[in-house]
Amino acid sequence: MLPSVFGKVVHDQWRATLAWSVGASVLAAFYLALYPSLGGLAEMQTMLDAMPPELRAFFAGEGFDLATPAGYLNIELFSFVLPLVVAGYGVAVGSAAIAGEEERGTLDLLLANPVPRWRVVIEKSIAMLVGIVVLVGAIWIGLALTSVAMDIDLDLGLVASGLTSGALLGMVIGALALALGSITGRRTLSLAVAMVVLVVTYVINAMSALVEGLEAWRPISPVYHYVGYDPLNNGIDPAHASVLVAMTLVGIAVAVLAFERRDVRG
Amino acid sequence: MAEPIIQLSRLTKSYGHARGIVEVDLEISPGEVFGYLGPNGAGKSTTIRTMLDLLRPTSGSARLFGLDSHRESLAIRRRIGYVPGELSLYESLSGWDLVHYFGGLRGGVDDRRVRELADRLDCDLSRETQALSHGNRQKLALLQALMSDPEILVLDEPTNGLDPLTQQAFQSLIADSRRSGTTVFLSSHVMSEVERLCDRVAVIREGRLIALERVDALKARAVRRLEIRFAAPVPEAAFSRLPGVTDLVVDGPVLRCATTGSLDPLMKAANRFEIRDILASEPSLEEIVLAVYANGGTEGTLNHAA
Structure with a gap:
C-alpha cells in the first residue's frame, strides 16, 4: 500500500480528497438543479445589466448570459466558486507537501532513506494532480447526473473543458504553494501567500476591462488564462491551457531547485 | 588504522x-x-x-x-x-x-x-x-x-x-x-x-x-584514588618519587595516594611489603569529562590517538 512517496500521499489524502470531491460535486449539482426553477432569470439578467459594470465584472466575469445553462453556470460556478474550490484544494495539498511535513518534523526520517529530494517533490506534485483530477471529475459527475436527471440542455463535453481549465488553475496555485513551502519550509505562510496571489490575480482579471492600465497585466493572471476566454462555451484553448501548464511546471521546478539547495529545518 | x-x-x-x-x-x-x-x-x-x-x-x-x-x-x-x-x-x-x-x-x-x-x-x-x-x-x-x-x-x-x-x-x-x-x-x-x-x-x-x-x-588518564593496607607500617621513602604517584600520605600501615597512568611502579614498590588489602576508586567517565571541561577544553587536551 505504501511503496512510494506518491503512495504515501494517496494514503494520507484520499479521505480528505473524497470529502472535498463529494462536497464540491453536491454543491455544483445543487447550483445546476436550481436553474430550471429560477423563473425570474430574465429579471436576474436585468439586474445584472443594471449593476455597475465594476461589480458585474467582479462577480460575473464577462459571460453573463443567463439565457443558457452554460451562461448560468459560468456566473454561478465557474467564475467564483470553482476557482476557490480547486485552488483551495491545491493550496492545502501543495503547502502540506514539503513545508507541512517539515513543520511536523517527519522530513528527517523520510530523507534518511535513499530517496532524492527532487523525487519527493515530483511524486507529491503528481499526487496533487491526481487529487485535483478526482476533484473536478467528481464535479463533472455531479453536473452530468443533474443535467440528465432534470433534462437540462448542457454540453457535457464543454463542461469537461471548463473543468479541465479549472483543474489547471488549481495546479498553478497548488504548485505556487508547493514552491513557497519548499523555499521557506513554512506551511501557513505558503498557504496564505498562495491564496492572496489567487485573489489578486482574480481581481486583475476581473477588473482589467474597467481599470485603465490593468489590461496590460492581464496575461500574468492565471485566472485570465483559466476563464478569460470562456472555455465553457468555447472549449479549452490550447494556448491558454499551455500557459497554465507552463506556470505549473515553473512552480514545481522552483520547488525542486529550492528544496535541493537548502537545509532541512530541524 | x-x-x-x-x-x-x-x-x-x-x-x-x-x-x-x-x-x-x-x-x-x-x-x-x-x-x-x-x-x-x-x-x-x-x-x-x-x-x-x-x-x-x-x-x-x-x-x-x-x-x-x-x-x-x-x-x-x-x-x-x-x-x-x-x-x-x-x-x-x-x-x-x-x-x-x-x-x-x-x-x-x-x-x-x-x-x-x-x-x-x-x-x-x-x-x-x-x-x-x-x-x-x-x-x-x-x-x-x-x-x-x-x-x-x-x-x-x-x-x-x-x-x-x-x-x-x-x-x-x-x-x-x-x-x-x-x-x-x-x-x-x-x-x-x-x-x-x-x-x-x-x-x-x-x-x-x-x-x-x-x-x-x-x-587511564584519569586520576585514580588508591588506598593500600599493609600488614605492618611502611616507610614513606619507599614510595616517594614514583612516576604517576601524587598526594602521597603514609599513615603507619596505610598508604593513600592518587595515581595516573600505569599502576606498575607503585605495585612493584608495594610488593616488597606484605599487602593486606587494596582499595581503588575508579572515577566514572563523567568525572573525567567534567575534569576536561574544567580545564577549559584547550587545544592541548585534544589527542588524536586512535
Missing part, C-alpha cells in the same frame, strides 16, 4: 544566529562504536544532520564510505540507518505501515527481520504511532534504522527519556550490531552509556571538539 568509514574534515556549519559546529575533525574506523558526547545544544545533532545531508556544510566536508555527504548522499543513505534526535513519526501510520513505507524506499524489507527486531524490542507494530508511548516510538525508530542491516548506524540520543529497561534493550541491540561489524555513531549526553558501549569518545562543547580519545585511554 583502516580507511576511515566516517571522516569529518574541518567540518563547519554556521547558522545566522545560533551556534553550529566549528572545524570538527574526526576519523572513525569500520566496526568502531563511537561515542559523541556533549551537553544539549553543543552541536551533536548539527554534526549528525550534516552527515545525512539534511544540512549542508558551511565549509569543510563529511565523507562516509569515502563518499561526499552532499554530492553522493544517496549512495551513503542506502547504507546507513538513522534515529533522529527529535523524533516525529507519521501519526496516522501503524508500525507496519511505517516499516513498509521506508522499506519500499529502500527497495524492499524482509518482514521476518522486522518481526525478529520487533520481538527483541518488544515493539507493537500494529498500532498507530500516535497511540504509542515515547519509549515505543523510540523503539520503532531504532527498528526502522536496523531493519535494512546498515553498515553505519547513526543514533542521535536514542535512549533519551527511556526507562532503564528499554535503555537496556537498546544497548543490547547496539552491542549486537557491533558484534556483527556495524559501525555505530552514537550521540549521547549520558556518560555511562557511552562508557559501556563505545570504543572511543569525542567530547563536543559549544560547537568544538574538546576531547577525542579511546574510552579506556581516557579512563
Whole structure:
C-alpha cells in the first residue's frame, strides 16, 4: 500500500480528497438543479445589466448570459466558486507537501532513506494532480447526473473543458504553494501567500476591462488564462491551457531547485 | 588504522544566529562504536544532520564510505540507518505501515527481520504511532534504522527519556550490531552509556571538539584514588618519587595516594611489603569529562590517538 512517496500521499489524502470531491460535486449539482426553477432569470439578467459594470465584472466575469445553462453556470460556478474550490484544494495539498511535513518534523526520517529530494517533490506534485483530477471529475459527475436527471440542455463535453481549465488553475496555485513551502519550509505562510496571489490575480482579471492600465497585466493572471476566454462555451484553448501548464511546471521546478539547495529545518 | 568509514574534515556549519559546529575533525574506523558526547545544544545533532545531508556544510566536508555527504548522499543513505534526535513519526501510520513505507524506499524489507527486531524490542507494530508511548516510538525508530542491516548506524540520543529497561534493550541491540561489524555513531549526553558501549569518545562543547580519545585511554588518564593496607607500617621513602604517584600520605600501615597512568611502579614498590588489602576508586567517565571541561577544553587536551 505504501511503496512510494506518491503512495504515501494517496494514503494520507484520499479521505480528505473524497470529502472535498463529494462536497464540491453536491454543491455544483445543487447550483445546476436550481436553474430550471429560477423563473425570474430574465429579471436576474436585468439586474445584472443594471449593476455597475465594476461589480458585474467582479462577480460575473464577462459571460453573463443567463439565457443558457452554460451562461448560468459560468456566473454561478465557474467564475467564483470553482476557482476557490480547486485552488483551495491545491493550496492545502501543495503547502502540506514539503513545508507541512517539515513543520511536523517527519522530513528527517523520510530523507534518511535513499530517496532524492527532487523525487519527493515530483511524486507529491503528481499526487496533487491526481487529487485535483478526482476533484473536478467528481464535479463533472455531479453536473452530468443533474443535467440528465432534470433534462437540462448542457454540453457535457464543454463542461469537461471548463473543468479541465479549472483543474489547471488549481495546479498553478497548488504548485505556487508547493514552491513557497519548499523555499521557506513554512506551511501557513505558503498557504496564505498562495491564496492572496489567487485573489489578486482574480481581481486583475476581473477588473482589467474597467481599470485603465490593468489590461496590460492581464496575461500574468492565471485566472485570465483559466476563464478569460470562456472555455465553457468555447472549449479549452490550447494556448491558454499551455500557459497554465507552463506556470505549473515553473512552480514545481522552483520547488525542486529550492528544496535541493537548502537545509532541512530541524 | 583502516580507511576511515566516517571522516569529518574541518567540518563547519554556521547558522545566522545560533551556534553550529566549528572545524570538527574526526576519523572513525569500520566496526568502531563511537561515542559523541556533549551537553544539549553543543552541536551533536548539527554534526549528525550534516552527515545525512539534511544540512549542508558551511565549509569543510563529511565523507562516509569515502563518499561526499552532499554530492553522493544517496549512495551513503542506502547504507546507513538513522534515529533522529527529535523524533516525529507519521501519526496516522501503524508500525507496519511505517516499516513498509521506508522499506519500499529502500527497495524492499524482509518482514521476518522486522518481526525478529520487533520481538527483541518488544515493539507493537500494529498500532498507530500516535497511540504509542515515547519509549515505543523510540523503539520503532531504532527498528526502522536496523531493519535494512546498515553498515553505519547513526543514533542521535536514542535512549533519551527511556526507562532503564528499554535503555537496556537498546544497548543490547547496539552491542549486537557491533558484534556483527556495524559501525555505530552514537550521540549521547549520558556518560555511562557511552562508557559501556563505545570504543572511543569525542567530547563536543559549544560547537568544538574538546576531547577525542579511546574510552579506556581516557579512563587511564584519569586520576585514580588508591588506598593500600599493609600488614605492618611502611616507610614513606619507599614510595616517594614514583612516576604517576601524587598526594602521597603514609599513615603507619596505610598508604593513600592518587595515581595516573600505569599502576606498575607503585605495585612493584608495594610488593616488597606484605599487602593486606587494596582499595581503588575508579572515577566514572563523567568525572573525567567534567575534569576536561574544567580545564577549559584547550587545544592541548585534544589527542588524536586512535
